[in-house]
Amino acid sequence: MTMLWKHYVFRRGAEVPQLWNSLFERRPVRLLYIAGRGFDIRAQGVMKSFVENLRSSGASVENSELLLVGFTGYQLGEELVTQTTENAAVLTSLFSTIGSAVEVTMSSSSGGEDDLSASNALRIGTERVLEHVNQQTDIVIDVSSLPRVVYLALLTGLLDRLITNRNGPNPLLAGGINLQVLVAEDPILDGRIQSEDPSNDLVAIPGFSGVLHIESVQDWPLVWFPILGENRRAQLEKVMAAAVPPTAEICPVLPHPSRDPRRADDLIVAYRVPLFDSRATPVSNILHANESNPFEAYRQLLKAMRRYRESMAIVGGCRILVTPLGSKLLTLGAGLACFEMRPATMDENYGVAISHAEPKRYSVSKEDLLAANPEISSLLLTGEAYAPGNGSTT
């Protein structure tokens, strides 16, 4: 079975600066750095480390732009609003040694009846960000302080822009443009960030909604992959109510192995009522993916999707729905699998959708934020590393 990221470049912790050193070493760099103008201070650590290493690598920075993506439509407490402003100032200041900053505002949830729908707002915001992609040699997205719908839209949008022919030779070479995703992840902090007031309108990632809406495919069976994480039951139930019929085949994805070996069990208990008491989901359907390796989630999910596509072909086709509620790394893995699985045309006998009920309110204590102990990970998704002869490694 072929896979785009059969070989991949993924580094964690102390290996990340080494990757940057070898990636930027004594070459010209035209950089677009995309980060969230959010409250999560983990983005500061990522940028600080990145800028320091870029400067020490001997790269000649010809052009460098920081795109700070701000959001409207969220209700944050005063402390988090202040934190967001401070965070933006620090990020701009850190980046000022290598380039200038631009802010782009996008709304990821609908504020009222007459507003844009949440999905349209996301599409427009994503297009605004993608307009900044031009002659860069390197594009970096730091997803640490971006909402998941936003970074999934940006990730798939950028991959679509860079990988012009998925079936051609060396698709991941992408004209030599290095697309790198950075994550500062601390699953314990993620579990403590409370999300409330989920929107009633599901948000669809651009390019991943058609199969849920096209009338002629509504009779195809639906296979649902909810990627489970802590404190997201209300969001899961919103998606279930809106898009998952009782005939759906449900394949929950659980983080295992995990830093906390009981995490997967605890999640099964937390989601007992919606997934097992009311839907009789067979436990044999559960997929396990290493919480620390997004490419494992990608492989697990892609293989499962392909198996379902093949077995459902006999009944005419199938609809695949992914709902990312887990950690950032698992979500990224799911995003890659969906990107690869997405059919090139509407005439295929299957389709892939990503639906999410985005919360309008986040809350977390400043103490928890400051006490976080994130580990930086880097996923290098395209570029010279994937040129023939450059055997990419895990």
Add this chain to the structure above:
Amino acid sequence: MAYRTNPFLERRAERTTSDQEFARLFSPTILERLPDEIFKGAVHVFRSPPGGGKTTLLRAFTPTALRAFWQSKHVPEMSEAYHRLVASEILTEEGPQLLGVLLSCASGYADLPPASIAQEGLFRALLDCRTVLRALRSLGALLSLAPEQLGDIRLAYDATARDLQSIPLLQSAAELSSWAEQRERSVYAQLDSIGRRDTANLPSDIRFESVIWLHSVQFSFNGRIVAPRRILMIDDLHKLRRKQRTILIEELTELRPSIPVWLAERSIALGDDLLVQGGRENRDLHQYALEDLWAATKGHHHFMAFAQNILDRRLETQSVIPTGAFSQHLREEVQPDEAREKVREGVAALRKELDRYRQNPRYENWVALADQHAATTTLASLRELYVIRILIARDLQKRQLTLDLGPLSTHDLEDRDSSQTQGAADIFISDDLGVPYFFGIDRLCTMATSNVEELLSLAAALFEGLEAKQVLRKPELVLSPQEQHKLLTEVARRKRDFIPKSHTEGTRAQRLLDSIGSYCRERTFLPNAPYAPGVTGIRLSHGELTKLGTDHLMQYGGILRRVLSECVAENLLSARPSAASTSRDGGTVFYLNRTLCAHYGLPLQMGGWQDVIAEDLIEWMERGRPVQQRLLNAR
């Protein structure tokens, strides 16, 4: 291995697995309540809060469900539905005669590109091709045809079809189906692109032609005319943008359809909005609130019968506990042994309190009667003591305004007693002594607030309790009042706690509802129980409601309006119009959801309410209402 499921947890009947299963769970009492006019050519709009039965109603008229009803005509528990459908000539001996075409507005219309005119044309075009496609597929289902047999259906058109501009007048159902499929897919090839969308060449219709097509087309199969009657059913209108919803209702009404067009959406909260968004009622546009259909003429009893029927049918689908009537598993009375200690405690406290009036000649007869009641420590006698206490408190208050000082007889007591006062005594007893109040099939159904989804979530908790008894091999599979009260108030607590997690304005809504709950408690538990059995709602006059739409309250008016609307739409509050009188302006009463009443320890009757002003509600919504001392003591 699969876990065993709780039959009450699969909330919505429309999402049950098979049509056969749906037919089995469908309560035929729903059909009894439908007015005849809904089968006549016009636009009919059905509204209810979520879980109120809209989609269940629509699904019952789809071909596969009708076939399931028809095939089950000899199954005893389903023959009732069959006979009701035969009476309406929807089913005959030959099979279903009605072609119900069901579409949902949750299919991405709200996400169409936001350029106004083009969006409207594209909206019409998409709805048109989907209607054609669904109609042909539904026809195939009605005739039990395999997809490849669709080509055997021939189409002919009457004169009204001549004006059709976008739908081709093809004579083969297979070809027309293929046209509709291709049209929709070509639209989505653009709309669902990852990168920038090219919207220049998307189709655009100038009116909803599929309605004209559906009444002008004649279907024949093997030389026989089939499906002469049709209904177009469009669900989830609330998923459309406001403009889309308006043009859909207005333009469909203007077309004056000769077939029934059923539209279903969530209730909209505040009086006038309904007309603004729905268009004015006339002979081509009819509007129905489903709660009113269930409750009409015979009041609450219709929902009771309907609810019990649903519960009994759900119970039949499982094998853990014996099937039959759900109510047989719920004990209706508190047994003397269960409450003896609490009653004794209550009687002692009441006697002590009434001792204060022993020397007052005006109440000597009443106190003497109280002594008689106190001699028997039963729940009934305790209730009488509470009634006496309430009536003395009322009389004391009244005496300040009159000069009537004569002694009161026991006849005076009887005259002043009423079922409302008895009701107040019951909730006082529960609140003071912890005697169960929320139990029995009647109160279970009342707590559901005329909402099926809510009924099922309450019943699911009771079922779990029964299941536990079965696992523990308890000799009697019946829940005591205490057990029911505990399980139901636990559901109520979870419902209240879950509000911020499950509603868009949930945090504000929770603060507002908690404040209304505490305010209602304060008014309910006044010693003279002035609004017996209690206060469970607040009222905003027209003047106050108008303030919400002006700048008078700055941005908070709009926020409160949104929060109230969402609470009504989500069944957390029930809005009821309140007529004007000589002393007060008309307005809207917002009653607390009855399950939430259980959380706040309030009675379940929809009776008393109190006037409030918008500023108070804003304060409550933003900061909450300080908890009153009485509430703290009572909790």
